[in-house]
Amino acid sequence: MLNDALLTMRGICKQFPGTRALNNVDFTLRRGEIHALMGENGAGKSTLIKVLTGVYEKDGGHIRVEGQEAHIHSPQDAQKAGISTVYQEITLCPNLTVAENIFIGRTGGALVRWKDYEKRTDEILKSLGIPARAKQELSRCSLAVQQMVAIARAVDMQCKVLILDEPTSSLDEKEVEMLFGLMRDLKSRGVGIIFVTHFLEQVYEVSDRITVLRNGELVGEYETRDLPQVELVARMMGKDLKELSGLEAKTENRAAVHDEMVYEASGLSSSEARPFDFSIARGEVNGFTGLLGSGRSESVRAIFGADRVTGGKVTVKGKPVRINRPHHAMKNGIGYLPEDRKRDGIIADLSVRENIILALQVMKGFFHPMSKAQMEQFADEYIQALNIKTASQDTPIRALSGGNQQKVILARWLLTHPDYLILDEPTRGIDVGTKLEIQRLVLKLAAENMSVTFISSEIEEMLRVCSRLIVMRDRKIVGELSGDGLSQAQVMKTIAGGGQ
Amino acid sequence: MSQRKKRSRGLGQLLIPLVAMGLLLIFNLFRDPGFFSIGIATNNSGNAVLTGNLISIIDSASELAVISMGMTLVTAACGGQDISVGAVGAISGAVFAKVLLGFGSITGATVVLGFILSVLATILFKLFNGTLVAVFRIQPMIATLILYSCGRSIAYWINGDATPQLNSPILSAMGMTIPGIPIPTPIFAVIIVGALMALIFRLTTTRLYIQSVGINQGAARLNGINPVAMKLLSFALLGVCVAVAAVIGVSRLGQLNHKTLLVDIEMDAILAVAIGGNNLGGGRFRLSGSILGAYIIQMLTTTLYAMSVAPVNVKTYKAIVIIIIVVAGSPVVKAKLTALLNRLCYAGLPSSAHKGVN
Numbered sequence: 001m002l003n004d005a006l007l008t009m010r011g012i013c014k015q016f017p018g019t020r021a022l023n024n025v026d027f028t029l030r031r032g033e034i035h036a037l038m039g040e041n042g043a044g045k046s047t048l049i050k051v052l053t054g055v056y057e058k059d060g061g062h063i064r065v066e067g068q069e070a071h072i073h074s075p076q077d078a079q080k081a082g083i084s085t086v087y088q089e090i091t092l093c094p095n096l097t098v099a100e101n102i103f104i105g106r107t108g109g110a111l112v113r114w115k116d117y118e119k120r121t122d123e124i125l126k127s128l129g130i131p132a133r134a135k136q137e138l139s140r141c142s143l144a145v146q147q148m149v150a151i152a153r154a155v156d157m158q159c160k161v162l163i164l165d166e167p168t169s170s171l172d173e174k175e176v177e178m179l180f181g182l183m184r185d186l187k188s189r190g191v192g193i194i195f196v197t198h199f200l201e202q203v204y205e206v207s208d209r210i211t212v213l214r215n216g217e218l219v220g221e222y223e224t225r226d227l228p229q230v231e232l233v234a235r236m237m238g239k240d241l242k243e244l245s246g247l248e249a250k251t252e253n254r255a256a257v258h259d260e261m262v263y264e265a266s267g268l269s270s271s272e273a274r275p276f277d278f279s280i281a282r283g284e285v286n287g288f289t290g291l292l293g294s295g296r297s298e299s300v301r302a303i304f305g306a307d308r309v310t311g312g313k314v315t316v317k318g319k320p321v322r323i324n325r326p327h328h329a330m331k332n333g334i335g336y337l338p339e340d341r342k343r344d345g346i347i348a349d350l351s352v353r354e355n356i357i358l359a360l361q362v363m364k365g366f367f368h369p370m371s372k373a374q375m376e377q378f379a380d381e382y383i384q385a386l387n388i389k390t391a392s393q394d395t396p397i398r399a400l401s402g403g404n405q406q407k408v409i410l411a412r413w414l415l416t417h418p419d420y421l422i423l424d425e426p427t428r429g430i431d432v433g434t435k436l437e438i439q440r441l442v443l444k445l446a447a448e449n450m451s452v453t454f455i456s457s458e459i460e461e462m463l464r465v466c467s468r469l470i471v472m473r474d475r476k477i478v479g480e481l482s483g484d485g486l487s488q489a490q491v492m493k494t495i496a497g498g499g500q
Numbered sequence: 501m502s503q504r505k506k507r508s509r510g511l512g513q514l515l516i517p518l519v520a521m522g523l524l525l526i527f528n529l530f531r532d533p534g535f536f537s538i539g540i541a542t543n544n545s546g547n548a549v550l551t552g553n554l555i556s557i558i559d560s561a562s563e564l565a566v567i568s569m570g571m572t573l574v575t576a577a578c579g580g581q582d583i584s585v586g587a588v589g590a591i592s593g594a595v596f597a598k599v600l601l602g603f604g605s606i607t608g609a610t611v612v613l614g615f616i617l618s619v620l621a622t623i624l625f626k627l628f629n630g631t632l633v634a635v636f637r638i639q640p641m642i643a644t645l646i647l648y649s650c651g652r653s654i655a656y657w658i659n660g661d662a663t664p665q666l667n668s669p670i671l672s673a674m675g676m677t678i679p680g681i682p683i684p685t686p687i688f689a690v691i692i693v694g695a696l697m698a699l700i701f702r703l704t705t706t707r708l709y710i711q712s713v714g715i716n717q718g719a720a721r722l723n724g725i726n727p728v729a730m731k732l733l734s735f736a737l738l739g740v741c742v743a744v745a746a747v748i749g750v751s752r753l754g755q756l757n758h759k760t761l762l763v764d765i766e767m768d769a770i771l772a773v774a775i776g777g778n779n780l781g782g783g784r785f786r787l788s789g790s791i792l793g794a795y796i797i798q799m800l801t802t803t804l805y806a807m808s809v810a811p812v813n814v815k816t817y818k819a820i821v822i823i824i825i826v827v828a829g830s831p832v833v834k835a836k837l838t839a840l841l842n843r844l845c846y847a848g849l850p851s852s853a854h855k856g857v858n
Contacts, residue, residue, distance in 0.1 A: 304722075306721075306722055325724075326721060326722050326723065326724050327724035327726070330723075330724045336722065338719075338722055343716075343718060343719070344718050344719050344722055345719055345722075346716070346719065347711075347712050347715045347716050347719055347720065348715060348716065349711075349715045349783050349784050350708075350711060350712065350715060350784075354708060354711075358708070358712065358723050359723050359724065361705055361708060362705075362723055362724040362725055363724070365705075366704050366705050366706075366709070367703065367704055368705075369702070369703070369704060369705045369708070412723075
């Protein structure tokens with residue numbers, strides 16, 4: 001069995017000023033296996049991968065590839081050792097063709113015979129079953145295919161170890177299946193795959209073994225089939241199983257929904273969203289569901305005035321209002337946590353404190369700056385209330401892990417005490433523990449009479465927190481589910497067009 | 501704990517310019533201790549004035565210091581630079597001169613009126629630039645290129661005279677010294693503009709908004725900030741700075757020369773912003789850094805002249821020193837320095853000793 005070890009990492013240590021990111025971590029990857037690397041944010045997964053790919057220099061330990069000591073000091077060294085990475089964000093050039101993307105930077109010599117490369121590319125694509133053509137511009141391929149092209153590039157570079165870092169986070173189900181097909185194919189060719197993901201179901205669907213990290217230390221290595229899902233979660237969080245199941249029970253006593261409508265829109269449309277009707281009552285948690293691109297995010301952006309509003313009537317607490325800009329929405333007591341945290345949420349270089357008080361400051365107005373003491377007090381209060389892990393208030397938000405960044409954005413909106421909070425994918429790309437915390441928080445807010453619209457790609461999560469689901473398909477609302485209709489099967493059916 | 505962190509990070513940005521300034525001072529100390537001597541002399545108008553290289557440096561850098569404050573704001577909000585400040589400054593000076601010549605007499609009232617009209621005219625020109633940048637999303641350099649090339653012609657056209665003379669005790673008090681006060685007046689102008697900026701930052705949210713827009717315009721908008729308004733505001737404030745600098749420049753010489761007033765100051769102002777450790781791509785900023793940068797540039801020039809370097813060669817030596825300062829402040833060198841400092845600080849400490857930071 002040991003002879004099968006393709007990659008062994010032993011006693012890996014990595015220290016950053018102020019924190020120990022990896023402490024004596026072991027990791028073993030066998031030939032022809034899919035190995036899930038699991039852990040909450042800040043557990044050390046990314047650091048381990050960055051050490052392996054030469055982005056970070058390790059402080060201690062050994063890395064062996066096929067039994068040979070590998071000296072990895074740069075990404076180029078890693079590539080030479082046969083280690084390739086495909087990141088969450090595609091790192092290819094979208095305006096080049098598929099063939100150019102696969103061969104760029106390794107054509108050797110000034111004379112490039114693209115005809116040959118294109119032919120070779122088509123062969124690779126065919127052998128891997130990737131639905132793309134060599135001459136196609138990459139940006140014209142779907143995200144999934146782009147990811148597969150990145151994998152094809154790695155495979156063609158004779159990689160032995162393939163690292164997939166959150167490859168599925170922006171793919172829909174069909175695309176995920178396609179990607180898994182490719183992964184299984186590579187596995188049968190003897191490639192070792194390290195699979196980093198937050199989706200537990202996917203881990204159980206494709207992986208052979210699981211390594212769990214927590215707080216920079218190795219928790220253990222398990223055969224996937226021997227580790228029940230709940231136990232995996234417990235290992236990752238270092239928490240009791242009972243605490244996890246507590247949430248299920250709580251959903252039963254969902255806050256009673258009041259009759260008063262906090263927000264109502266009829267025929268609301270924007271540059272991105274087709275006209276739709278929507279309303280939410282005080283203390284209600286509802287959600288938009290549908291596949292990616294179905295128009296969920298566009299709808300809530302129209303509510304918040306984030307895109308150019310083109311029509312419709314809106315009333316807030318019974319009063320007709322116009323919401324054409326985010327500022328109008330904020331004045332009407334609406335908060336909005338955007339889908340893309342990095343692009344639309346965080347102000348990366350500003351401190352945690354400034355990021356927390358930003359929306360409240362804007363509501364107070366240009367001529368009423370908050371005092372430093374006031375900002376510090378608010379920041380402290382919410383860092384504690386939401387259990388935000390940060391070195392200090394002054395730390396730039398970009399230095400925080402994804403989950404903690406998300407909590408800062410949440411804190412930003414909670415601080416404005418909105419009547420109506422829109423959360424678009426608040427749990428995407430963050431760890432299980434924080435996910436549960438956020439879900440719990442939403443239910444608690446609803447119990448305190450706040451209205452919340454919740455969007456998530458994970459239907460289970462939506463079913464757990466929402467009392468009403470609005471189902472969208474092809475940028476139109478195709479159904480509404482509540483009460484007994486709230487089941488996974490019913491949601492799927494409605495999305496697929498089966499009706500109620 | 502948080503207090504200490506704040507101070508050390510604040511210093512981080514100012515570290516390189518402070519060290520550069522310190523090295524220049526030490527260099528001069530070894531070269532010629534007389535460089536630092538400050539004396540009192542009587543000037544042409546019979547006033548007692550402070551003299552000496554240091555006074556002359558701080559005095560001559562005034563226009564640059566004032567403009568680099570405004571340049572910092574535009575840089576922070578728009579992620580680009582205004583290259584028309586010198587040319588537009590010539591227009592500001594021309595408007596100021598036009599008002600004084602129009603009244604035919606230079607009195608306190610006409611000077612105040614001239615200054616106000618000059619400020620308003622400059623703000624208008626800067627809002628034109630600002631509109632191109634904020635509304636039409638044109639790169640700042642391109643948006644300001646137009647006025648860069650035609651600003652001095654407009655300045656000439658306003659007065660229809662190459663170098664109108666403006667002799668008056670009021671102007672010489674503004675450009676040189678006020679009788680009874682031995683410190684050159686332009687130095688006070690820098691202090692006043694600096695104080696004005698500090699007041700604006702205190703009474704409004706300008707600083708937070710401009711930084712937010714510069715770092716992430718989309719996210720700033722989703723938090724209710726109006727990025728267009730913030731960019732326009734930054735240009736308007738730059739306009740005020742340019743007009744102040746132009747009026748100092750005109751008063752200093754007692755004449756308006758549309759060809760030489762604030763000539764080439766745009767490049768020095770951009771340099772001052774960069775030397776001050778501000779990111780030319782926008783975002784976080786510190787006015788103190790840019791002011792320090794302005795004084796470093798002037799000190800460098802004065803030092804070179806004091807060393808009797810031929811005027812033709814001054815620019816070359818200046819360029820060499822500035823390149824060294826900018827490289828020392830670059831992210832690459834900074835990261836290496838930080839790593840080195842960290843190693844020195846943590847050396848010998850057991851790992852648990854600083855685990856508590858998190």
